[in-house]
Amino acid sequence: MADLVTQEPRFAQFKLVLLGESAVGKSSIVHRFVTDSFDDLRESTIGAAFLTQTIQLDERTTIKFEIWDTAGQERYKSLAPMYYRNANCALVAYDITQESSLDRAKSWIQELQKQASADIVVALVGNKLDLEAERKVSTKEAKEYADELGLIFKEISAKTGEGIKDVFHSIASKLPVEEKLNSATKRRRNIDLNRPSTNNQESCSC
Amino acid sequence: MIGRRVLGQVPNEGELSPTASPNGAESLSCPICNENMINLGQLNQHLDDTHTNNDPSESVNIGPYLEKDLKNWFRTKVVDRANSLHPLISSKLNTMDVVDNMGYFTISDSATSSAPNSTTNSRISSPGLETSEISRSHWKKPKGNDFCHLKECKRRLNIKNGIVNCRKCGFLFCNEHTYYRIKVNQTLQYDPLGGQFVRCCITCFTNKPFFNNFEGFALDDTKTFQELREKRLESDRLKTIVLEKRLRKIFAFVYDRDNPSKVNNSEVTNYVKQIIHWQTDNELNNCPLCFKQFGRFLMRKHHCRLCGEIRCDDGCSLDIPMNYLKQLFDQSPETNEQYDQNHPTEDDTIVFDKVSLRICKLCKNRVFHRRLFTQNRSSSTGIDDLLSTIRLVNIYKEKIHQLLPGFEEDLQRLQTIDSASNSNQILPTKELEDDEQFLKMLVEKRYKIMSVFNKIDKIAKGLKLTIDQNDTLLSLKKPLAEGMTIDQLKIARSIYMQLASFLQENMLKLQKVPNLTNKPSTENEGLSKLEIREYRDKLMVLQEQHYLINSMIDDSKKKRKFDDLKILDENLADIETEIQTISRKLGDDSF
Ligand SMILES: Nc1nc2c(ncn2[C@@H]2O[C@H](COP(=O)(O)OP(=O)(O)OP(=O)(O)O)[C@@H](O)[C@H]2O)c(=O)[nH]1
Ligand SMILES: [Mg+2]
Ligand SMILES: [Zn+2]
Ligand SMILES: [Zn+2]
Ligand SMILES: [Zn+2]
Ligand SMILES: [Zn+2]
Ligand SMILES: [Zn+2]
Numbered sequence: 001m002a003d004l005v006t007q008e009p010r011f012a013q014f015k016l017v018l019l020g021e022s023a024v025g026k027s028s029i030v031h032r033f034v035t036d037s038f039d040d041l042r043e044s045t046i047g048a049a050f051l052t053q054t055i056q057l058d059e060r061t062t063i064k065f066e067i068w069d070t071a072g073q074e075r076y077k078s079l080a081p082m083y084y085r086n087a088n089c090a091l092v093a094y095d096i097t098q099e100s101s102l103d104r105a106k107s108w109i110q111e112l113q114k115q116a117s118a119d120i121v122v123a124l125v126g127n128k129l130d131l132e133a134e135r136k137v138s139t140k141e142a143k144e145y146a147d148e149l150g151l152i153f154k155e156i157s158a159k160t161g162e163g164i165k166d167v168f169h170s171i172a173s174k175l176p177v178e179e180k181l182n183s184a185t186k187r188r189r190n191i192d193l194n195r196p197s198t199n200n201q202e203s204c205s206c
Numbered sequence: 207m208i209g210r211r212v213l214g215q216v217p218n219e220g221e222l223s224p225t226a227s228p229n230g231a232e233s234l235s236c237p238i239c240n241e242n243m244i245n246l247g248q249l250n251q252h253l254d255d256t257h258t259n260n261d262p263s264e265s266v267n268i269g270p271y272l273e274k275d276l277k278n279w280f281r282t283k284v285v286d287r288a289n290s291l292h293p294l295i296s297s298k299l300n301t302m303d304v305v306d307n308m309g310y311f312t313i314s315d316s317a318t319s320s321a322p323n324s325t326t327n328s329r330i331s332s333p334g335l336e337t338s339e340i341s342r343s344h345w346k347k348p349k350g351n352d353f354c355h356l357k358e359c360k361r362r363l364n365i366k367n368g369i370v371n372c373r374k375c376g377f378l379f380c381n382e383h384t385y386y387r388i389k390v391n392q393t394l395q396y397d398p399l400g401g402q403f404v405r406c407c408i409t410c411f412t413n414k415p416f417f418n419n420f421e422g423f424a425l426d427d428t429k430t431f432q433e434l435r436e437k438r439l440e441s442d443r444l445k446t447i448v449l450e451k452r453l454r455k456i457f458a459f460v461y462d463r464d465n466p467s468k469v470n471n472s473e474v475t476n477y478v479k480q481i482i483h484w485q486t487d488n489e490l491n492n493c494p495l496c497f498k499q500f501g502r503f504l505m506r507k508h509h510c511r512l513c514g515e516i517r518c519d520d521g522c523s524l525d526i527p528m529n530y531l532k533q534l535f536d537q538s539p540e541t542n543e544q545y546d547q548n549h550p551t552e553d554d555t556i557v558f559d560k561v562s563l564r565i566c567k568l569c570k571n572r573v574f575h576r577r578l579f580t581q582n583r584s585s586s587t588g589i590d591d592l593l594s595t596i597r598l599v600n601i602y603k604e605k606i607h608q609l610l611p612g613f614e615e616d617l618q619r620l621q622t623i624d625s626a627s628n629s630n631q632i633l634p635t636k637e638l639e640d641d642e643q644f645l646k647m648l649v650e651k652r653y654k655i656m657s658v659f660n661k662i663d664k665i666a667k668g669l670k671l672t673i674d675q676n677d678t679l680l681s682l683k684k685p686l687a688e689g690m691t692i693d694q695l696k697i698a699r700s701i702y703m704q705l706a707s708f709l710q711e712n713m714l715k716l717q718k719v720p721n722l723t724n725k726p727s728t729e730n731e732g733l734s735k736l737e738i739r740e741y742r743d744k745l746m747v748l749q750e751q752h753y754l755i756n757s758m759i760d761d762s763k764k765k766r767k768f769d770d771l772k773i774l775d776e777n778l779a780d781i782e783t784e785i786q787t788i789s790r791k792l793g794d795d796s797f
Pocket of ligand 4: 372374376406407411
């Protein structure tokens, strides 16, 4: 019986918010993740943009991210709480070539600790890894900070794509999938636990 | 050359028609993007639709784009084709197994039976390919002790080795040396287009004309196409001339008067309405060019002052400062010599700030694309790119200069409303509604200004990239990027610096929130001025986001992404709640 349950395909949806100083590459990270593309001349984000992407966490688990890509410009900082308030996970980005951006990232993390939900999964990522030659923030410094607070930590490059998938997978694997299973999946379990599992993944409720 | 390549066939002029649908062996494709075309008519349309510059930012880079496209085309069309042909040919020559459908390399009956490729077989062995109409009178009769006619073979001919007449030369060969097909006509001449397939010997096969020409023959449609294109261009030119005439009339209206500085936009619009057909705007729900939906708030309808048709303001039409337009127009290559005498005078500069003309992208392309393009092409140095960049930046800067003062005035008005509420006047509901409208308008303006700033910012980033790349090259003592000189790099640097400071200076203004009156606010239980300021700022940002989410919702509806719609709707509700909360906190100090 328990075996059957674990075999069943699972589908869960999570809200992810991107935070960080302007120009660290938040939008570039999202676009690399969602469309696997990169634009050297991306326009700075106005307000907050919305995108979605679905990943296969393991054979039976499909995870859909609702991504809110917030604008890093100071003027928009008041919008952020609306997007992190009930977010399940947050990706806080800094630019490894800009020291100030790590400070900004740290202050976002503090704000999340105070204001966001207690079980929010937070990842700290250092972007623009391709600009190793211009690095100003050492891996050690950022990693120690992240470890201390129990955050996911990765250095990535939206430009080359390095580490992008990893980060989202690490986030996904820390998310409470069981709690979040969408109602259709749960209902199916309640009604027909003995039914052999099918390979369908589109267990969304529509 | 624009043409179709027909492998192994001789061109037949009589059959050439621009609308003829090609058979599988032919391909007609756009020389720029390589997209397949059914006929020349489609190509003609395609060149207009796809490769006529639409985006103002594109005109800056037309050179590199075109070059890249051509390189791509060359690579896929010529190099890949050649690469793919050679192995194919060699494998065919080795095994005599045939995969192509071009009647070029062919196989014999017996090879057919063992060939795995059934589609090929059906074509090769389809009935009527080899008919009895072709004479057999030249066939050598087997005498009983025959040998393969091929000198290098001389194999004894029998049931096992085969006794086969070559249908062309008539000599007797073994099976192996008659595994070939060619097309001949009744008089046994090679005729790749009109002939029939017949079995032949290896000698006749390899003797056929162009045997070594792996590229086949080209049907050169260039001339036909030129004529077709010429007609289109001619009608384009006529349309362009009409538009140019209108533009000249408008310039005359604005500049040929005693005091051009007195002209204003609505006068110009009234004048334009007299000289062109002004499209009535009822029942038009979407922009005819980009199909974006018109709405009450930001996607407003605008008339192009040259064609009179309705367009959106989101990329399909642009409000261009009159002076700039005139300058650009006068700089046309045709009238270059007159440039000096038409150079803006002092008076023109007065017109500059106040009058602008909205032009849609189609009209812009008609009137200005050729000008900009010819300019770009005449000398292909980076300096032209820089000049186009400056030109573009100037358009955007002017736009900022147009929008920003109005915005600041509105902020001032906000202050007045403020003092009214501070002096404890109770505003009637009607006026409160007006205020609501007013705020929406303010948000709309802000958003527009922001978008223009973003465009400038993007250009600045582009420049920065070029500069950085070249600086790196310099530091490595390598030659600069193509078309770039040290002087141009300097110019690029100074444009960049200028842009950066322009952005800094002006975006600061945008960030400035209205100063509040000196009167301390008493009504809203102890909110400090600072708090009021902050809340108002928040309110503005929220209104902006409200607008953005609304447009995302429209977009999701159009794309039928209902999952997203749910999330966006929820967010919209969140934003509205937030707006209410803040408005309540602000009390009378809300807008
Ligand atoms: N070299 C390099 N450049 C990057 C990388 N990621 C982003 N960029 C560049 O950094 C700039 C800013 O990127 P965005 O994605 O717009 O930054 P953002 O964090 O979304 O900025 P806001 O929207 O203003 O908050 C762009 O010019 C990108 O091309 C990267 O991994 N490597
Ligand atoms: Mg962004
Ligand atoms: Zn094309
Ligand atoms: Zn022969
Ligand atoms: Zn032989
Ligand atoms: Zn449009
Ligand atoms: Zn027009």
